[in-house]
Amino acid sequence: MRILAFGFLLIVVMSCGSSEKTYKQTALSSSLDSIKYWYHKDYSLNKVLGISLERWNKENKLTTKNKIIVAVLDMQIDKNHDDLKGRLWINKKEIPNNKKDDDQNGYVDDVEGWGFTGDKNGSYVQFSNHEFIRVLRAYQKDFEGIKEEDVDINKVQYFKEYLRAKKTYNDKLDYNRNWRESLIFMEKVYPIAKDSLKKYFPKEGYSIKQLDSLYLLKKVNDKSFWQRRNDNDRDLGALIEYMISALELNQNYEKIVDQKIKLDSVIDLSLNIKYNDRKEIGDDETQLEKGYGNNNISDSFSKRWKLLYHNTRVSGIIAGNRDNETGVYGFSDNIVIMPINISPMGDKHDKDIAMAIYYAVDNGAKVINMSFSKEFSLKREWVDEALRYAEKHNVLVVSSAGNNGFDIDTMPKYPTDYDYSLKKELCGNFITVGATTNLVGEKLVPAFTNYGKENVDIFAPGYKIYMANYPEAYTTESGTSYAAPMVSGTAALIWLYYPNLSVQEVKKIIFESGTSYDIEVLVPGGEGKKAPFKDLSKSGKVLNVYNAMEMAKEVSRKKK
Ligand SMILES: [Ca+2]
Ligand SMILES: [Ca+2]
Numbered sequence: 001m002r003i004l005a006f007g008f009l010l011i012v013v014m015s016c017g018s019s020e021k022t023y024k025q026t027a028l029s030s031s032l033d034s035i036k037y038w039y040h041k042d043y044s045l046n047k048v049l050g051i052s053l054e055r056w057n058k059e060n061k062l063t064t065k066n067k068i069i070v071a072v073l074d075m076q077i078d079k080n081h082d083d084l085k086g087r088l089w090i091n092k093k094e095i096p097n098n099k100k101d102d103d104q105n106g107y108v109d110d111v112e113g114w115g116f117t118g119d120k121n122g123s124y125v126q127f128s129n130h131e132f133i134r135v136l137r138a139y140q141k142d143f144e145g146i147k148e149e150d151v152d153i154n155k156v157q158y159f160k161e162y163l164r165a166k167k168t169y170n171d172k173l174d175y176n177r178n179w180r181e182s183l184i185f186m187e188k189v190y191p192i193a194k195d196s197l198k199k200y201f202p203k204e205g206y207s208i209k210q211l212d213s214l215y216l217l218k219k220v221n222d223k224s225f226w227q228r229r230n231d232n233d234r235d236l237g238a239l240i241e242y243m244i245s246a247l248e249l250n251q252n253y254e255k256i257v258d259q260k261i262k263l264d265s266v267i268d269l270s271l272n273i274k275y276n277d278r279k280e281i282g283d284d285e286t287q288l289e290k291g292y293g294n295n296n297i298s299d300s301f302s303k304r305w306k307l308l309y310h311n312t313r314v315s316g317i318i319a320g321n322r323d324n325e326t327g328v329y330g331f332s333d334n335i336v337i338m339p340i341n342i343s344p345m346g347d348k349h350d351k352d353i354a355m356a357i358y359y360a361v362d363n364g365a366k367v368i369n370m371s372f373s374k375e376f377s378l379k380r381e382w383v384d385e386a387l388r389y390a391e392k393h394n395v396l397v398v399s400s401a402g403n404n405g406f407d408i409d410t411m412p413k414y415p416t417d418y419d420y421s422l423k424k425e426l427c428g429n430f431i432t433v434g435a436t437t438n439l440v441g442e443k444l445v446p447a448f449t450n451y452g453k454e455n456v457d458i459f460a461p462g463y464k465i466y467m468a469n470y471p472e473a474y475t476t477e478s479g480t481s482y483a484a485p486m487v488s489g490t491a492a493l494i495w496l497y498y499p500n501l502s503v504q505e506v507k508k509i510i511f512e513s514g515t516s517y518d519i520e521v522l523v524p525g526g527e528g529k530k531a532p533f534k535d536l537s538k539s540g541k542v543l544n545v546y547n548a549m550e551m552a553k554e555v556s557r558k559k560k
């Protein structure tokens with residue numbers, strides 16, 4: 001078997017021949033796997049591991065005129081997307097484009113939301129530092145070249161964070177430099193490989209399978225991609241392998257060149273300790289303040305990299321137009337999205353996260369979706385304070401668990417409501433969501449998702465999700481980013497119909513109403529190790545909208 005990759009780390013899941021099974025494995029047909037909207041289906045009705053939104057909609061007889069705002073803290077958004085038009089928040093108290101803060105909320109002309117990473121030219125910052133770079137910058141003058149025994153006892157925890165950041169920095173730099181080497185190499189050899197293959201496939205419409213057969217005939221050795229790259233091999237077998245590698249990663253020449261340019265910026269900017277991403281914004285990084293950034297939340301023209309896809313995807317999952325009976329279906333047509341831009345390529349600033357939470361709460365959001373994560377947090381006290389502010393105002397914050405395949409009980413993930421040293425939660429309005437697949441059995445938890453008995457609260461589908469997108473209108477993608485909005489949408493739906501519930505009650509309902517699966521699953525990053533599904537999160541469950549709405553009805557009725 002060839003294991004190729006010139007870019008990404010390919011996670012190869014080895015299938016071990018296990019002789020015993022402690023659970024019943026249901027085989028799903030591949031036709032079910034490919035159902036576009038599998039994630040909305042119901043396990044008891046359809047035998048598909050969805051969240052049962054479709055069933056709730058079919059059986060629900062309630063109507064409501066209520067509206068609810070879900071703030072999406074993310075990248076820019078495609079506000080003209082067919083499934084989002086008319087679904088986005090408008091600040092009616094603000095007069096547009098008069099350069100005044102008419103509603104005196106601290107933000108000038110914030111009619112459609114706010115961009116905290118907006119620059120002075122009305123566009124947005126594209127690349128920011130990784131958080132470990134910020135940690136290094138903050139601590140290096142105190143700790144560079146110092147041994148642990150010489151560190152002041154009160155500063156040891158910062159010293160350890162400094163060392164962790166330094167290691168992460170070195171690892172990421174090595175990884176990205178190696179990847180860049182591969183892209184530079186592929187840029188050179190791709191046209192040669194393409195040309196050489198014309199002799200065998202004049203029309204060039206070859207499949208991986210066809211290339212595999214040709215490879216077996218033409219190869220002169222069994223080297224890996226990396227060996228061939230390092231040896232600069234140009235024999236026909238090598239060229240065929242390069243092309244197979246490109247096809248497997250869905251690459252072509254233009255994409256390779258594009259990625260190389262992007263990676264140059266990652267190395268020169270995001271991973272550069274001397275690069276200051278706040279210069280374009282012009283704020284004071286050392287303090288919380290209102291009003292910096294700009295009001296442009298949907299800039300599709302001024303920059304090379306169009307960062308509109310991620311928010312469009314997330315918002316579509318929550319509030320995609322149901323009424324137009326096409327594309328994606330959100331949780332309810334009564335949900336309004338408040339787009340808040342805080343995400344460049346690189347890590348978000350704790351300052352922007354905190355200020356975005358304040359903005360969302362102060363301007364009427366009930367749910368805040370945060371489909372992002374980072375491994376370090378330099379100013380977490382700012383975020384903690386904002387989370388407590390949200391709790392005081394009965395606002396739920398939903399966060400994705402992250403896609404590192406880590407146990408986030410031991411490898412920290414931020415933002416979080418968890419104090420890793422005190423080992424307790426700091427507030428009662430925060431939900432962390434891991435991703436599940438549509439595969440019943442040991443592959444229920446995909447290899448990429450983070451997990452954690454203390455730090456992941458619940459799982460929701462985040463695998464092969466059909467969703468709104470930019471610039472292509474729709475796409476199918478995987479990631480915990482797409483699991484979190486399923487929980488945000490559910491919370492919004494609960495509050496639309498049962499507005500008398502507190503944030504702690506909504507969190508508890510989502511927890512307790514989930515579906516349990518009494519099976520063993522492959523642990524992400526566990527190299528074949530298995531664990532009971534219930535041990536990978538606090539609730540041990542997968543989100544279930546139908547059950548949540550039933551439970552919310554009961555809890556709400558008892559309060560009246
Ligand atoms: Ca304003
Ligand atoms: Ca104004």
Ligand SMILES: [Ca+2]
Pocket residue numbers: 083320321322323324325326327328329330
């Ligand atoms: Ca739709």
